[in-house]
Amino acid sequence: MLVSLEWLQQYVDLSGLTPEELAEKVTRTGIEVEGVRHLDDGVKEVVVGYVQACEPHPNADHLNKCTVDIGGTEPVQIICGAPNVAQGQRVAVAKVGAKLPGGVKIKRAKLRGEVSEGMICSLQELGVDGKVVPKDVEEGIYVFPESAQIGEDALAILGLRDTVIELGLTPNRSDCLSMMGVAYEVGAIVNRSIDLPTPTQTDVATGEFAGKHITVTVDATEDNPLYVAKLVRNVTIGPSPLWLQNRLRAAGIRPHNNIVDITNYVLLEYGQPLHAFDYDRFGSKQILVRRANDGEEIVTLDDEKRTLTGEHLVITNGTEPVAVAGVMGGANSEVTAETTTVLLESALFAGGPIRAASKALGLRSEASSRFEKGVDPNRVEEAAERAAQLMVELAGGEVLEGSVIEDHRTDEPRVITVPADKVNRVLGTEISPSDMVALLERLQLPTEASEGTLTVKAPTRRGDLVIEEDVIEEIGRLYGYDNFSYTLPRGEATPGGLTPYQKKRRLVKRAMEEAGLTEAITYSLTSEKLATAFALQQAETTKLSLPMSEERKVLRQSLLPGLLEVAQYNIARSQHNVALYEIGRVFLQEKAGQLPTETERLAVLITGKWTSHDWQAEVKETDFYVAKGLVTHVFAQLGISREVRFEQGKVEGFHPGRTAQILLGSEVIGTIGQLHPSEEAARDLKATYVAEVDLETLLNADLSSLGYEPIPRYPAVTRDVALVVDESVSAGTLRTIIEKTGGKLLEAVYLFDLYDGEHMEKGKKSIAFSLTYLNRDRTLTDEEVTKAHEAIVSAVKEQTDATVRGA
Template sequence: MKVSVNWIKEYMPDFPVNDQVDAQKVADRLALTSTEVAENGYQIPQSSNLVVGKVLEIRTIENSSHLKIAIVNAGKKDYQIVTGAPNIEKNQLVVLALPGALLPNGKKIEATTLDGEISQGMLVSLQEIGFDDSIAPKKHEAGIYVFPKDNDVKVGDDAVKALGIDDLMIDTELTANRGDMLSIRGNLYEFSALLEKEFKLPDLDLQESNKLSKSQISVNVDPKLADRYYLRIINNVKVEESPLWLQRRLWNSGLRPINNLVDVTNYVMLLFGQPMHAFDLNKLEHKNIRVALSKDEKFKTLDGNTHQLKDGEDIVVYDDEEPQMLAGVMGGTKSEVTEKTRDVVLESAVFNPILVRKTARRFNLHSQASQRFERGIDISNCKNALNFAAALLQEVAGGEIAKGIIAGLDDQSSDKKIKISLSDINNYLGTDAKLAEVENIWQRLNFEYDLSGEEFVVSIPKRRPDITIKADLIEEFVRIYGYEKVPARLPQTVNKQSGLTVDEKLDRAIKNVLLGLGLNQAISYSLTDPEAACTFTLGKGDEVSLSHPMSQEHSVMRQSILSTLLQAASYNAVREADDIRLFESGTVFFKQNGVQLPKEDHQIAGLISGVPNSNWQHNQKKYDFYYIKGILESFLSSLALKSIISYQASGQHKEMHPGRTADVYVGDHYLGFVGQINPKISKKYKMNSVFVFQIDSDLVHELYKMNQDYTPLDKFPGTERDLSLLVDKKIESAEIERVIKANAGNYLRKLQVIDLYQGKELGENKKSISYRLDFVNTQATITDAQVNQSIKRIEGELTKQLSIMVR
């Protein structure tokens, strides 16, 4: 929030800030105790040589279509100004930039000649002296700024001071729990505690008429949707431009002045932290205000946009059945106040913060009001703020305040009380604070308390809804007491032997192996959308949904690593990444019947897509099934698992290509799958061919622990034999390998494919596959006779079982 130093000084005259150096000291104190400060300085850049001028005379220039001559008095001297301002009129008070004036954009004003006439300066708009379009009044956006009739300036005054833009601002970045500091009132309490300065809260005398409020409107509020709801009616108001002092407060705080009705509600919001809304009473056809949940209907807000409401999702203020306002977020056009408004309904309420936040997020309508409702409103100040607004509105817009407040909800609950003792504070912080020091801090914080011995019963004011438990109260104490007074001590520890577990070591080894195989580690969200969550699963189970998700895209816990890893790959692909190689080791979640917490499994997934980075040989080749299978084989080989690893063609995975997918087994254990993602799904994620594997990490850990046997190094040399086979194309290599392993005997150590050839000379539907067989005898040097016997047996069974011809 942008905190105005001049506004603070209005209620705390000895506030110790007179320049930017002082402002920085206060900002540093806030950063140490309360909240970060984004910056301090001036909301609007400072200009020099600007004065308040009065337009005495306006003359036309012959042969000029838009330029005029204005004679402007600057107090001691009249100046001739050539201007093209369309809104200039006689007797106006304007901002005059004298010769030598330096504007924020670096422009220096000099006397010059325009259309043959001397111009001794320049009449300026607010934008030309540094006002942003978002805070400059719309009334003057097409011309020069004209001071309102209700002002306190004199001709010849310094225009920078007259506009109030010499006001220093302290711009705080508030955390979600300190909604109380989203107001001048809240900052007064904070500065009073930090600086030990007294302040006086603003007050206005309320004068009611004899006309009853309840005779003009009725109200009904669902108690689940609001804690407080009050209305006041002001009759016979005159809507016009706000007085200058009010406009100053608003634009220095970053808000645009609109008219006196709207400006009063914004002013009270900034002053008290209480958002308010003004309805045009005569536009409320039924005069029956209802606060209820939304229906399936369309609603047009004040920003001109139409929103589709859904049944039971948003708090809406209705006039009978006609929606008038998205409660706590933004009003509607049906009851908008205009210059024709004569009777006003002022609303002051405390709406359900959770529903307000959801509405603001759903429609992307993050307003000043919603920001305050989301962080918590001082419910005890709701009625006081309404009375202040009504009295101020009467002061600036005239009219009569109807008698009585209309209360839709008026729960007068007592303040929360927390018991805390001196020993609680000192034991928790390790300090040696005295009883008098604790009392002094409660007084500085404006917390009422009862004291019995060394035990306090502290009443927590409703302006501080963030303080709910004893630890919060200790935090309040120590930030005022001073963190530097808390003694620094090393924590007491027990000397225990530390180290990584077998599972932790294996996880690190797995990561290093996959990195070594050229994949990049990814860490994706565990949360995803319901459609993606149940894809690529290794097992069956119900999904785990969040009770209060931040968005529909992150409302369900994933059931497979690939579901979110694919999203990460897509993010890179649409940004023209050509070579995508990712892996992730993480947790997946399944609902357990009768158990609140979900079941957590662990998986490892890899993904490749695109074309490998080019090398000096320029032999680029796109990734394919064999590339991803080779990565998986190399990874599993590094684990040296005892059981045989096999691959079986599979069509059961609906997200995978039915002809390019294989299930992976370790012995009889199903480990996972490897293959190409279905092209339809790849296209949906805006990717070309995508090849993946996903395996059960828990099973890998289990099998690895069963494999902790010591095997000595070979003492005797082995031998290799190559076997070239002519086979039918329909026969898979896995089937051939099964026959070889079953008949090779005990000396076969390793079997691998070393060549694949297909050509017309081999015959129709034929292919040639070459295998290399490594034989080792651990007890003696293996002989040719032993190897020849194994090869003969293998060749015979290959011919018998698969009709394969040895080349």
């Protein structure tokens, strides 16, 4: 809700308060002020000028040379390109030295050889939002009425010396969707009386009753409990007076003509939506409110044909729809320049049907937003009278006597009782019952206190006041949250802490960031094509019923497509060295139609040159072993390096010779390797290495906890062995055999050489390991080491047909 303080000042005295101070007070009492905008911010030295002469520029086809009286001793020459500039107009002129929004400063200049001493301004150039500029001056300058005085402050005439505050209203505070509602609120906050307008009726056409010319029938009484119709004849359609246009623009509404502007003005003033029909184009003397027929059509005011259903409430002339109730009128009965008789509608519509129609038709209007949240049922008739009064004053109309009303309201007055001691108990205060009454009556809530109990009569404008707690909240926020005493919470306190899973998860994040990787957070939604790409396990895809786009319609089954998109984005912007990790969820659906299972994964991506910030080691170009080292670093931090192994494998989307599966025991928990060259080419990537690990399986596994051992007191013994094996035998297989056979004395195994050169038999390769033996309780003997080493060599020979190189 945009609130003009100049308008609000008519209802409540704001003297002594700056806009910022008022905004702070309003925010502290429960309604957030989202912004304070001074409409003249950055604008000065703009006056009303009179165009004495206007002729085409001698050297430019689309420019005009104007002589303009700006109230000084001599007229000035201004070059203007507006298509609608003409002699005899009163216009807004930025004088030499003036400032306009955006830091524009007006200087004396030459345009195509002609001097220009100022600028004739459009509303947009003065800072007015283009969407609220009247359509007839949307592409040109604004022309003032004859009453504007030459040399007068143009900003003041245009209402731009005003300040607008924007209220961020929650749905329950629909009462503040009107200037009168805001006046009630602000009057209570600053503790000042309010003076609201009271409609008066003038120039009634004696002897002419509205009921002779129109009837109202409501079939859908639950959807439309109250309908009020009035007739105003002999109106003259024209522009609204400037003060009315200024009010609408400040509230974010475009002025149209005096009749339409009056309905919008009363909507803003009372919070009651109105609609004006052209009576002569209405098509009958009958108003029938009903549910639409399935397939029924209407062309709305935006010139769009819309197909209706039985869920939509419509206003008809007895046969065809003339408006979608509470949302938008029809083009077949709109007010035009030829309208002379206005049929004015003021009604109470239930929020549900209005919300459904607004959503289904893709139409959201100022009217629908208010009906959805609820309007004051006791101000429907008063708002109609107020609009009729303004049509008499501003359009020269005559109001036919009486209103045609169909009333099916059944709501009873709401009376809320609340014990005063409960108020203090809930708020932690010591407010007396008399002070509670005073606070509530500042909000114009009739209240009595008797025997320690408050009895509050909730007015119909405050539909949010229903239960005791609502009254307590009103007392608390007006009393002032800053006046509450500070107390500690009572009750049992239990220390918080991380679960074992959360602790391990933090270790993983720390390990990734220690290694120099940057965390990425990507979309959980992807396209159907990418949903199953690189997935560790295939499952049914989970599709959204109402996706935002084709690229975001399916829940992901792998984190890697998202990381690849991030890599592409960075590389396209010349960031060629990318090192990323992500911890996120994937969604696996066992059967179509079921909710998916959410599983947490760790994904890694590196490409280009890579540097570890903590390890102080630089890799010229990323390769498989860098990626493996990063993943192994995570396993080391978790203390499970020995339980995890890597086996060469072939996985779709990965390079066939540079890919491995990650196993925990016998279970595959991840994949690591280079992206397949075809995948890299499709994404315009160079050598890119990725890994994805099932983090939940890893962290929930029954593994020994991370521990620390003292530095050994006794020396270790190292023996090297080079094994000649078939090319099909992997280093991982040999390492597994060595570790199983080595027993307690084998402390560590390191692979340090691979050879398959010209001196090696065809189909064979040599793999060399360094084995470290250690007894932490005493010094090892040569006999013990030799026995353990020979056992290992014997086991390797037996299980892989290996031979010891050089033996």
